[in-house]
Every structure is written in structure tokens, then in C-alpha cells.
Amino acid sequence: MKYKVGFIGCGNMASAIIGGLKAHAGIDASEIIAADASEAAREKAKETLSICTTASNTEVSTQADVLFLSVKPQYYETVIAEIQPTLPAGQIIVTIAPGKTLAWLGERLGDVKIVRTMPNTPALVGEGITGVCKNNLVTEDEFAYVLKLLSSFGLAEAIPESLMDAVVSVSGSSPAYVFLFIEAMADAAVADGMPRAQAYKFAAQAVLGSAKMVLETGKHPAELKDMVCSPAGTTIEAVRVLEEKGFRGAVMDAMKACTAKAKGI
Template structure:
């Protein structure tokens, strides 16, 4: 299989890195197009892939194409490439708000499409990706695309109606987590801990806690209760978080994120 990217930014780099590292597709079978020479040269040097400034070259030389440009450029890029896209090619999208119906309308013909929503932890092989194939994809093609997506983290097939929820719960949520880690580190610094060490303690605590949720199968509330000893320090910290509206703030932020995704 030949793999092509239109756009060579951070998310494209994460996907390239995972696919090449796991030897799913060799670097010499991957091509990336970018209007910015600096972007092209960066991935060429980092991954040893082929690069070009011509989107048509990517379409004409690839079996699978990943549209990794920003959502606001999707209509423009699709208008440029749609006449070159063949019925046997697979298009993978990573743009919030761009539905399968909208994509089909833009291409103006039947095209094999998998709508996905990865997140930035893909950069370290720990991504979470939602995938939604359209009706023109075969079971074998879907399985192959999932193999590509699994190269940089976990992947789940979901109904398209949940895609905007995915944007809020995993696509955008690394930003919330980074803010949480930063806030915990700030508090640790105020307690006298050096800044670099504070980030290590806070980040590892978040990483370990997430791993407990995934690997124990226990409800997060049960795991929280395991930390909260009677009359202890943790339950007092939890009480303050509840008093300050911690849960409500997270929920309201995510609902806002979801609504913005729907409007894109």
C-alpha cells in the first residue's frame, strides 16, 4: 500500500511516525504534500519520506490519502483533488465538524472515506482515535485502516453521531489535562518543590491514574474512594474541589467544546 498525506503538520507527523516505527508501511512508500517548504523538509529529514508541493502528485501515487490540513481548508483542498481521486482509493479525514455527508457532497461522487478524530498524545504513541467508515468501505479495508490507526495508540469505531462528543472527551481534552498538570505543579512549587520536579510528580500521577482506570476496570469513583482515607488529606482536597465546582467546570467546558465542533 502507498500512503499519502496532504498536510505535514504535528498530527500527520504523529501518524507517520507510528506507521513507520511499527513497520506497517515503509518510509519510501509514503509521500507528503505541504504548501510550506519548511514543513515538507522537516518530515523529509525526520522520516525519510518523499515530499512534494503538489497535492495532485500525492493523489496520483497513493492508495490511501490522509487529509491532514486544518478544517477551514478542507473545501478548498477537496475541490482541488476531487477529479483525481479514484474509486479504489481510501480517504482518511481528521477534521472536526466535517461529516461523511458533507465530505461526499464536496467530492461529488462515491468515495471510500473513513472519518477519524485522533488526539495529540499520538505524538508519543499514546493517542486515542475514533473512526467512522462510510458505506463504501469493505470489512478488509476497514481492518487495514484500523491497523494504521492503532500504530499510534488506541482506536474505536463509533457511530458518527458521537463524533462531536469524541472531540470534547479525547480530541480536545489533552489541553484540559495539561492545565490540570500545570495547576498541580504550580501548587507544588508554592510548597517549595522545584518546577521541573513538580512537573514530573504531577504528570506521572496523572499517567498512573489513567493507567489504573484502563487496566483495573474499576469505576473511577471506586478508585477515588481507595485514595480517600477517613478524616485524611485527600478527602479534604476532594471536598474543596467539589466546593469550587471542579466537576461542573469540566462538564460545562466539554459541552461547549462539543457545540463548537457541531458548528464547524
């Protein structure tokens, strides 16, 4: 049987992508195969996603038309050395590792079609966003097809590779900043007497709703902020304290550090 989409590594991110492909990209489970060194990961993927799994990376790499390398960055060198001699002609390889540039990948994979991506963990709930770029061997039609696959678990945006490290900080790593913000807001609500479970719900929904307002109204975040800040009101007082404590600068500094780390991986 010829499998169309293969995954080397079937952890959380791969599972999120596979779920999106099945639900929104018209890819049947029978057209997907995944390999993982962990038997537990293989069994979980087989049970929850109804796909074919194997312990052999080369079994996947030789059968897939589109091959996702969904292992951690530190394993890329080893996995690529294993599969490179047997890669079929015309195959498209999709990577999801920060710091692994098209040039670095090309040196190790040879003259193959490569699409470099940076997804984020909200893909697990179908609300991810993925930055995407390609090498010169990928045709525009092929790139459009890969973008369609990546859009099955959220948004996918084509970007120049020079912005990929910025994507790491603004979306790849940023869910952690948002979770920290939600946790801090919930802690404050608990201190004010709200039960913790309810505090998380209020804080998380406020973040979700605010994000939707940015995306769906098209208004500048500053304009939306001003809509909430009544004269001499509670919100502007909270904003004053955040500015006094360096909230905006701290976020920007954190993202700069994240981008610098991504460049050095």
C-alpha cells in the same frame, strides 16, 4: 513508484501518524508520500521521517491507495476542490478534521470511500486515541485495515458518526484540559516550595499513573478514588474542596461547550 499511503499536510499530527505507521504498522518509508505548502514542513518531514515529500497535492492524491487529509479544517474545501477530479478509483480517503461530516465530505468528494477520524495530540508520543467511522462504500476489510493503521500510534475505536462530536470533547480537545490541570497542580507544588521542573514531573506522572490504573484495572474511577481517600485524611479534604468549587461541573460544562462548538464548525 506506487506509494501506498499519502498525506496532504505534513504537520505535527501527520508526522505522529507517519511515525506510528513506520514503527508499528509495517509501512516502509518508501511507501509513504506527503505534500505540504510549506517548504520548511516538507524538509522537516523528509529529514526526520525519511519519506518522499512534494509541493503538489495532486501528486500525492493520484498515487496513494490510502490518502490522509491532514490539513486544518478551514483548508478542506480548497484542497478537496483541487484533488477531487484526479482521485483514482478505489482510493480510501481518511479525514482528521472536526466538524466535517461524512455527508459534507461526500458532497464534495463524490462517490469515494471515506473514513472520518478524530485523533488527538498524544499520538505524538504513541498514546493517542482515535474515534473512527466510515461511509457505506468502505468494506469491512478495508475498515479493519484503516483501524490497524490508526492503532499504530495509540488506540482506535470504531464509533457511530453521531458520537463524533462527543469524541472531540472527550479526547480530541481534552489534552488541553489535562495540561491545564497538570499546570495548576505544579503551580500549587511550587507554592509549597518544590522546584518547578520537579513539580511538573510529579504532577504529570501522577496523571499518567492514574490513567493507567483506570485502563488496566478495569475498576470504576469512583472506586479508585475511594481507594486513595482515607477516613479524615488529606485526600478526602482535597476532594471536598474540589467539589465545593464545582470541579466536576466545570469539567462537564467545558465539554458541553466543546461539543456544541464542534457541532457548529
